[in-house]
Amino acid sequence: MKRPIKNHVSWIGKIDWELRKFHGDEYSTHRGSTYNSYLIEEEKVAVIDTVWAPFAKEYVARLEQQIDLKKIDFVIANHAEIDHSGALPELMSRIPDTPIYCTANGIKSLKGHYHKDWNFHPVKTGERLSLGGKELIFIEAPMLHWPDSMFSYLTGDNILFSNDAFGQHYASELMFNDLVDQAELMEECIKYYANILTPFSELVMKKVQEVLAFNLPVDIICTSHGVIWRDKPVRIVQQYLKWADSYQEDQITLVYDTMWNGTRVMAENIAQGIKQADPRVNLKLYNLAKSDRNDVMTEIFKSRAILVGSPTINRGVLTSIAALLEEMKGLKFRNKKAAAFGCYGWSGESVKIIRGQLEAARFQVIDDGLRCLWNPDLKSIESCVEYGGKLAGLLK
Ligand code: FEO
Numbered sequence: 001m002k003r004p005i006k007n008h009v010s011w012i013g014k015i016d017w018e019l020r021k022f023h024g025d026e027y028s029t030h031r032g033s034t035y036n037s038y039l040i041e042e043e044k045v046a047v048i049d050t051v052w053a054p055f056a057k058e059y060v061a062r063l064e065q066q067i068d069l070k071k072i073d074f075v076i077a078n079h080a081e082i083d084h085s086g087a088l089p090e091l092m093s094r095i096p097d098t099p100i101y102c103t104a105n106g107i108k109s110l111k112g113h114y115h116k117d118w119n120f121h122p123v124k125t126g127e128r129l130s131l132g133g134k135e136l137i138f139i140e141a142p143m144l145h146w147p148d149s150m151f152s153y154l155t156g157d158n159i160l161f162s163n164d165a166f167g168q169h170y171a172s173e174l175m176f177n178d179l180v181d182q183a184e185l186m187e188e189c190i191k192y193y194a195n196i197l198t199p200f201s202e203l204v205m206k207k208v209q210e211v212l213a214f215n216l217p218v219d220i221i222c223t224s225h226g227v228i229w230r231d232k233p234v235r236i237v238q239q240y241l242k243w244a245d246s247y248q249e250d251q252i253t254l255v256y257d258t259m260w261n262g263t264r265v266m267a268e269n270i271a272q273g274i275k276q277a278d279p280r281v282n283l284k285l286y287n288l289a290k291s292d293r294n295d296v297m298t299e300i301f302k303s304r305a306i307l308v309g310s311p312t313i314n315r316g317v318l319t320s321i322a323a324l325l326e327e328m329k330g331l332k333f334r335n336k337k338a339a340a341f342g343c344y345g346w347s348g349e350s351v352k353i354i355r356g357q358l359e360a361a362r363f364q365v366i367d368d369g370l371r372c373l374w375n376p377d378l379k380s381i382e383s384c385v386e387y388g389g390k391l392a393g394l395l396k
Pocket of ligand 1: 079081082083084145146164224225
């Protein structure tokens with residue numbers, strides 16, 4: 001169903017209520033997602049992005065009920081990733097000669113995915129496409145989220161089609177930012193930024209400044225996932241600038257895994273020591289094996305410091321912690337302190353390994369960490385509390 005946004009601009013996407021994992025199994029989507037596609041029916045007709053491949057037939061069939069497909073003059077592919085381009089083969093099979101506007105990298109990517117030689121028109125920042133009275137202006141946005149990404153801006157209606165930027169994995173029939181639950185919305189926005197956009201924070205900063213420098217009025221931001229920002233869209237832009245600027249709150253997060261509870265007991269007692277010395281800090285503990293990794297990553301993004309704990313197993317660390325450390329290297333968090341802890345029975349390498357991985361992930365590791373031989377006894381528990389007290393000062 002076509003849903004009106006403004007004047008001759010409509011939403012023609014798909015709400016995916018069932019989605020629980022995205023990017024393969026890499027990103028949890030507790031609240032589903034949407035693949036937003038837009039139809040602009042000015043003198044010329046343009047479709048902006050499509051939907052994920054499983055919904056391709058449904059998407060084209062629904063679109064056909066709204067408009068004679070032959071009336072589509074332009075297809076705009078702001079981003080070639082499959083969640084937005086997945087219905088292109090189905091759509092283009094019906095209108096094979098229709099030009100597709102995208103970046104040069106977009107052409108490479110679309111050809112790589114679909115092996116089709118469609119009627120591609122590469123565009124660069126500042127190029128314009130006339131729709132009659134109104135124009136689309138293209139703005140390349142590499143790494144937001146892939147090297148091929150771009151934004152499109154519709155003059156007259158002052159709509160920025162930002163694709164992945166400013167999006168969230170959030171299914172809602174309410175569709176607009178002013179109508180949905182604000183706490184849920186911001187939870188999904190920060191999770192999306194923390195897990196997807198953090199590595200590109202410098203580019204986010206530059207791109208936002210660049211778009212602001214164009215001095216284009218932006219009344220609405222139409223993202224490719226989640227809500228459309230029509231109420232004070234500048235707020236999410238300002239929020240992105242904050243998140244991109246080495247964001248942190250007064251929070252310390254302890255993330256651990258444990259086999260026989262020794263490392264859990266360490267975590268809880270270190271936390272107690274921190275709390276006694278710094279009662280105001282927001283302290284959170286996660287057994288990673290029992291938690292959602294993306295949600296924990298969001299908590300790490302919000303933290304000024306983290307403690308990572310694992311017992312030693314086979315001269316290494318438990319697999320949940322190994323995966324976390326690997327992912328953190330790619331996410332490139334900035335301006336965060338860290339320390340390591342863990343129990344051991346024999347060789348005891350885990351703390352040293354965690355420390356090294358935290359350094360590789362650009363955390364400022366503040367000391368050698370704390371190890372505990374066997375299951376913590378009363379003396380060890382006291383040393384954990386003491387260690388927490390010491391950390392509370394060092395982690396400021
Ligand atoms: Fe929503 Fe980078 O795709």
